[in-house]
Amino acid sequence: MTKNEVGEVRPGQLITTFGPGAIMDAVKDSLVILDISYWRNNLADIEDERLGAFLGKEKFKKIPTRGFRDLPAIPFPNYHICSNTSCRRLFDLSKNFDIEVYLKYGPICLECSSDKDRAFKAYPSRFVVSCDSGNHLDDFPWHWWVHKKSGNLECNSKLKLSSSGNNSGLSSISVTCETCGEWNHMGGAMQRESFTEYPHKCEGNHPHLLNKKEGCNGEIVPLQRGASNVYFPALRSAISIPIENxxxxxxxxxxxxxxxxxxxxxxxxxxxxxxxxxxxxxxxxxxxxxxxxxxxxxxxxxxxxxxxxxKNTHINVPNYNKIKEMEYEVLTDINKAIKDDNIFKGEEVTVPNDLSKYFSRIIKAHRLKEILVLLGFSRNDSPEPETKNPTNIVRLGDNQTNWLPAVEIIGEGIFIEFNKETISQWLEENVILQVQSKKYNELYNDYIFKKGWTEQTKKDAIYVMLHTFSHLLMKQFSLQCGYSSSAIKERIYYSENMAGILIYTGSTDQEGSLGGLVEMGEVDNLRKAIIEALDEARFCSNDPSCSTQIPSEDNYINGVSCFACTMLPETSCEVANMLLDRSLVVKTMDSKYSPYFKGLY
Incomplete structure (x- = not known):
């Protein structure tokens, strides 16, 4: 019996990168994993009352790693190209599809040879199309593209894709109809304007629902198969801390x-x-x-x-910030956590006198667990953060589905609570900063309004200061604790009652921890890391250009910030490298107000 396996993916990748609806490159072909409604009912449960109450789900389920580990998938895109340079046939694999042949040989071209053992391999087309309204995904309209100049759209004959090699651009690739001789190069194939005359518009195709077409008529958005904007996961997470109630x-x-x-x-x-x-x-x-x-x-x-x-009424979670407030309550008083070293183990560190002006509490989390849940996905643009019902995403399952896929991330971290009195005093002493603070909040509100999102939390100068300091410290930790910057994540706690940051290991495929990050929570190590991080932030290799930047929508609502000084891999950041400004943390070349950490470095 042929083994029904066409590729492999790690559990963490399935949540963050290659979830249902994403295009995944396997060994022989590119695939799309099907919706969770097609999955086997053999997945182990993950319980988190707060996240479950917020999302309205009874439970979450682990990605299978033992026993029946198969997840259903289909080839996508359907169009493939023969690897034989004398053939170069462009054909639809879904027509006359033979599952036994596919599992044994992968995608092959039978135009070259009727002998399957000698047939040339075929590889998937790099071109696909989406739309501007429904997050759909479909094959590139090859027959229309090759005949668009002549208008002979009734010709539906065999196509051939070839490359002249004259240059490295798409214009060197051409598609030809072997019956009528019409051809067209692929230059302009990635421009929306090229599809204004396409008669069919979007057909509402969802590959993860077995190519179910729901009707759309949205404008075509051309994409390349491996582009990052083909798939954006909609994720929600919570630090799992057992609380007595x-x-x-x-x-x-x-x-x-x-x-x-x-x-x-x-x-x-x-x-x-x-x-x-x-x-x-x-x-x-x-x-x-x-x-x-x-x-x-x-x-x-x-x-x-x-x-x-x-059921799901013993805890009330009206919004995502409520989850953070519950976490913050325990992190600032670790005695409230149920003693369970397998989930959470914290240790409070005495704040030294020289740091007590800036921080009121330091917690070393020797062990913590994050639950990362996949709600659905979007295409072309990132999904709305934090909210329970993000707009314009494709949700997994249906109205009857009471679960979502999730992974448990076991790691370690450091929690730092900021001194609220010092924050208030800092704002009162800087009149210009108060104006800047309002500007940040207004810019962020304008940004989410244009996207059609709902405001969840205030994003003023205090949030930007907390966020920037978190990035600076994460960059410093990555140099000293043994984790790469992409394996460290942040969690910003900010509201009228919260002012703190949690820096923790965030690799979705990591079981346990190396101990290097929590070791940085020792007073001497932490003091050294903070001072070195602040000292490094005073100057940037892009100064004076970086130091003269002002917050603007064109700069992603960043002030004095760039990739050389404050930005991190976007998987490590809560808000996609937005709302950063090192002039709030340290004195820069063009500072107009006193930074929060004045006198420390």
Whole structure:
């Protein structure tokens, strides 16, 4: 029997890079992983009450790494090119598709040879199209492109793709119709203006839904298969810290995990009986052994009713910032966390006198767990952050799906709470800074308004200062603690009641930690790292150009900031390298106000 496997992907990649709807390059072909509604029902559960309550989901499920690890996928794009230089046939693989041949040989061209063992391999086309409204994805309209000059759109014959090699641009690639002789080069194939005359518009195709077409008529957006704007994951995360609450005993007594497992089956069974009590009695007799702590059908009925009343209601999470407030509450008082070293283990460090003006608390997180959940995806532009229901994304599953795919990231980190009195004093003493603070918030509000997003948290000068300091410290840590800058992540805690940062290991494929980051939380190590980070930030290799920048939308709402001094890999940053300004942290060449850390470096 042919092994039904066409590629491999790590669990972390499946959440962040190659989730359902993304194009993934495998060994023999490029693939699209199907929607979670097509996945096997063999995935282990991940529980996080706060994130579940916020997203309205009963549970999250791990990407399978043991047992049945298969996830369904289909080849995409459908159009492939023969690798035989004397053939170069451009053909639709989905027509006359033979799964057995595909699994054994991969995509091959049968125009060159009828002998499958000697047939030339075919590779997927690099050109695809999306649209400007529905995040759809479809094959490039090859037949229209080759005949667009003549208007002979009824010709639907064999095509050939070749390259002249005259230059390295797309204009050296041409597609030819072998019947009518029409041809067209690919120069301009990546420009939207080239498709204004395309008669069909977008057909609403979703490859991850088995090429289901829902109708769209949006304007065509040409893309290259490997481009980063083909797929943007919509992610939500939470630091999993077990917290004591008055409902925890009740939820445990009800055996929440049992009802999460049997809930769907029990609901279906109840619908088949005229009397609910008989349904519970029948189910209890049938599954008595696994209903631990339940003594009878009547007991099952009362426990089920109690579970239904309290499911996802014992915790109220109206917005994403509420999750951060819960985390902040525990990080600033680690005694509130339930003692579970497998999930969270924290240690408070005494803040030295020379740092107490700026910081009020330092916590070394020897072990912490982040839950990273995939809601869906967007194309062409990044999805709306933080909100429960981001606009203009393709959501995974359907209205009946009560789970989402997720990964658990085990790592370590350092939490630093800023001195709120010093922050207030800093703002009061800098009148110009107060004006700058309003400007940052107005620019951010204008930015999200143009995108059609909803405001979640205030983004003023204090947030920018916290965010910039976090980046500077992360860059310094990456030089000393053994982690690359892309493996370290940040979490900014800011509101009327919060002012702090969490810097932690963020590799989705890492189990455990190396210990290097939490070691930087020792007073002597942290003091040295902070002072060196601030000293480095005073000057930038792009000065004076960098130091004279002012916050603007053209500069992604950044002030004195660039890739040479403050920016990090976007996977490490909360807001995609926006809202950064080192003049708020240290004195620069063109500073107009006192920085927060005046007197420390």
């Amino acid at each position: 008055k409902n925890s005993k009740r939820i445990e007594d009800l055996k929440l995990e049992i009802f999460l497992e049997i809930g769907d089956d029990l609901e279906n069974l109840i619908g088949e009986f005229e009397e609910k009590d008989k349904a519970f009695d029948f189910y209890y007799r049938l599954h008595k052994k696994k209903l631990i702590g339940i003594e009878s059908g009547q007991d099952l009925a009362s426990s089920w009713d109690e579970y239904k009343r309290n």
